[in-house]
Amino acid sequence: MIIRLAYLTNYFLERDIAGRSLYKLPDDIFLVAYPGSGGQWLRRLVANLLDPSSPVTEANVRSRLPDLYHTSRRGFAKMSRPRIIFSHECFDAEYGRVIYLVRDPRDVAGALYEQSRQGGSIENTIEQFVPLFCMKTDEYQGGWSEEFSGSIKANQGFAYRSRLKDEFLGTPASWGENVMSWIGARGRDPSAMLLLRYEDLITDPQVELGKIAEFLNLDASPERIRSALEATQRQAPPQDSGKWNKVLPETAIRAIESVWGPVMTAMGYALKADEVEQYR
Amino acid sequence: MFGHLKSSARYALERDSSLRRHEVWPDDIFLVSFPKSGNTWIRFLLGNLMSPDKPVGFADIESVVPDIAVYPRADFREIKRPRLIKSHDCFDPRYRRVIYIIRDPRDVAVSLYYYAKKVKNIDDSFSLEAFVKRMLVPGRSYNGTWGEHAGSWLANATNIAHFCLPNNGVGAHSADLAHAQTGARGHGREFLLVRYEDLLEDAHAGLRRIAQFLGLEASTELIEQAVQRSAADSMRKLESAQNLQWATTRETRKDIPFVRKAKSGQWRTALSADSIAEIESAWGHLMRLTGYELASIT
Numbered sequence: 001m002i003i004r005l006a007y008l009t010n011y012f013l014e015r016d017i018a019g020r021s022l023y024k025l026p027d028d029i030f031l032v033a034y035p036g037s038g039g040q041w042l043r044r045l046v047a048n049l050l051d052p053s054s055p056v057t058e059a060n061v062r063s064r065l066p067d068l069y070h071t072s073r074r075g076f077a078k079m080s081r082p083r084i085i086f087s088h089e090c091f092d093a094e095y096g097r098v099i100y101l102v103r104d105p106r107d108v109a110g111a112l113y114e115q116s117r118q119g120g121s122i123e124n125t126i127e128q129f130v131p132l133f134c135m136k137t138d139e140y141q142g143g144w145s146e147e148f149s150g151s152i153k154a155n156q157g158f159a160y161r162s163r164l165k166d167e168f169l170g171t172p173a174s175w176g177e178n179v180m181s182w183i184g185a186r187g188r189d190p191s192a193m194l195l196l197r198y199e200d201l202i203t204d205p206q207v208e209l210g211k212i213a214e215f216l217n218l219d220a221s222p223e224r225i226r227s228a229l230e231a232t233q234r235q236a237p238p239q240d241s242g243k244w245n246k247v248l249p250e251t252a253i254r255a256i257e258s259v260w261g262p263v264m265t266a267m268g269y270a271l272k273a274d275e276v277e278q279y280r
Numbered sequence: 281m282f283g284h285l286k287s288s289a290r291y292a293l294e295r296d297s298s299l300r301r302h303e304v305w306p307d308d309i310f311l312v313s314f315p316k317s318g319n320t321w322i323r324f325l326l327g328n329l330m331s332p333d334k335p336v337g338f339a340d341i342e343s344v345v346p347d348i349a350v351y352p353r354a355d356f357r358e359i360k361r362p363r364l365i366k367s368h369d370c371f372d373p374r375y376r377r378v379i380y381i382i383r384d385p386r387d388v389a390v391s392l393y394y395y396a397k398k399v400k401n402i403d404d405s406f407s408l409e410a411f412v413k414r415m416l417v418p419g420r421s422y423n424g425t426w427g428e429h430a431g432s433w434l435a436n437a438t439n440i441a442h443f444c445l446p447n448n449g450v451g452a453h454s455a456d457l458a459h460a461q462t463g464a465r466g467h468g469r470e471f472l473l474v475r476y477e478d479l480l481e482d483a484h485a486g487l488r489r490i491a492q493f494l495g496l497e498a499s500t501e502l503i504e505q506a507v508q509r510s511a512a513d514s515m516r517k518l519e520s521a522q523n524l525q526w527a528t529t530r531e532t533r534k535d536i537p538f539v540r541k542a543k544s545g546q547w548r549t550a551l552s553a554d555s556i557a558e559i560e561s562a563w564g565h566l567m568r569l570t571g572y573e574l575a576s577i578t
Binding site for chain 2: 008011012020021026090091092093094095096097165171173174176177180181183184185186187188189190192259260261262263265266
């Protein structure tokens with residue numbers, strides 16, 4: 001009851017968390033990535049590229065390049081334009097221009113499992129985790145499931161919770177739904193969506209950052225790109241790619257590939273099932 | 281200030297329209313489409329099928345098959361389950377049971393043009409050619425473009441390559457349509473694709489198929505009655521009698537009807553060759569996938 005009143009007061013003052021009901025502006029640019037896809041790394045990279053004079057820190061990244069899940073509607077309204085906003089959502093037609101980051105779902109599964117174990121929000125084994133990651137469970141109804149919202153809701157105090165909506169805040173849904181909704185809507189429209197792979201960002205960051213700068217209409221010299229890259233790497237080194245082969249058990253790999261194999265192929269990720277087939 | 285107070289009060293009392301704030305229940309059935317794709321007709325067909333005692337009209341359609349963009353949030357709780365809900369939203373992962381209605385985008389363009397005049401979005405001097413150009417631009421509206429809307433709902437693991445650019449450096453594959461299914465399946469989502477044109481051709485068969493999907497009891501007589509009561513002529517009569525009682529038409533121009541021709545292929549005479557080419561070059565991949573023959577590109 002008290003929290004409801006506090007929330008409504010916050011709503012009236014537009015201090016509620018924006019989530020999916022963010023009021024979009026025509027020149028907004030969104031960075032979108034499924035959780036565990038290296039989106040936080042991209043976010044820091046872009047923030048450093050935008051303002052090379054002061055590198056982002058753990059403390060200021062949320063204000064430098066805000067996300068939908070911590071900043072209030074009022075906070076977004078006060079930002080200088082054009083705004084660059086971080087999001088985990090599925091396709092949203094109101095996002096005018098989008099940089100979409102995709103990552104091999106087998107590595108995403110590994111990264112999310114590691115995250116949730118460190119956050120202490122699940123006690124599942126990886127064998128139990130992967131079917132949930134593939135969203136094959138009947139009880140899944142969308143919304144932030146406990147497993148995925150751990151990093152958002154865990155250990156949050158009254159101040160945060162009283163700004164969090166009862167109704168739908170948003171959901172990244174499953175990896176496949178997220179990726180397919182964006183590709184389905186904008187896959188053939190590179191002016192509205194720049195599609196990047198996390199793996200390419202790691203192996204060839206100069207080139208990928210160049211694409212980002214162009215998409216953002218930034219006049220970025222090679223030095224500016226290099227210094228943004230160095231600043232980001234100093235703060236947080238990127239995660240390795242291809243770790244799934246060591247981390248995931250065979251059954252988990254098979255489960256992911258059987259649900260999303262063609263999506264992975266379309267994104268240029270070779271299937272282990274195909275490899276096995278070749279040696280038969 | 282007063283406006284802000286009023287909208288906050290509406291929100292607090294849940295008298296605001298549902299949209300993304302809608303509390304989805306697992307058995308909710310969504311009647312989803314891009315605007316002007318025959319959604320209202322199917323609402324009538326299903327409304328008449330489910331409540332056979334009295335013909336459905338514009339005055340009561342909101343309480344029979346409520347519109348997620350119109351009906352107040354609180355009132356959704358009072359509706360008998362499973363709720364049948366009309367929505368023009370793009371892909372929403374929370375929707376578990378979906379009937380997706382698709383219509384030839386060239387006809388949608390013509391229909392939407394007259395509707396935009398009816399709701400006073402454009403005035404009479406605005407040309408259809410300029411309107412088509414505007415329709416193709418993403419990021420302008422909540423419902424997206426026709427291509428975004430259909431693509432967000434229809435992409436799945438069997439047809440995803442079809443939605444990738446051939447040379448974007450990421451997805452470099454030719455699409456094999458022979459094995460492509462249509463619709464956001466998987467994750468236990470129940471999905472039925474309905475083509476407006478198929479329904480026009482054989483409303484009885486189309487309605488029977490939808491009824492089967494919904495698990496509705498539908499005798500030949502009930503289907504026949506629903507089709508009769510939802511025929512374009514009777515809907516036109518209902519519209520002229522009740523257009524002030526329906527939120528969607530209340531504030532609009534009365535010289536342009538909401539229920540228009542209810543036919544397909546209007547684009548052949550209405551659209552210019554340039555407009556046809558623009559639509560087909562933007563959304564040709566989706567039109568091929570859903571069986572609409574292209575006129576300008578081979």
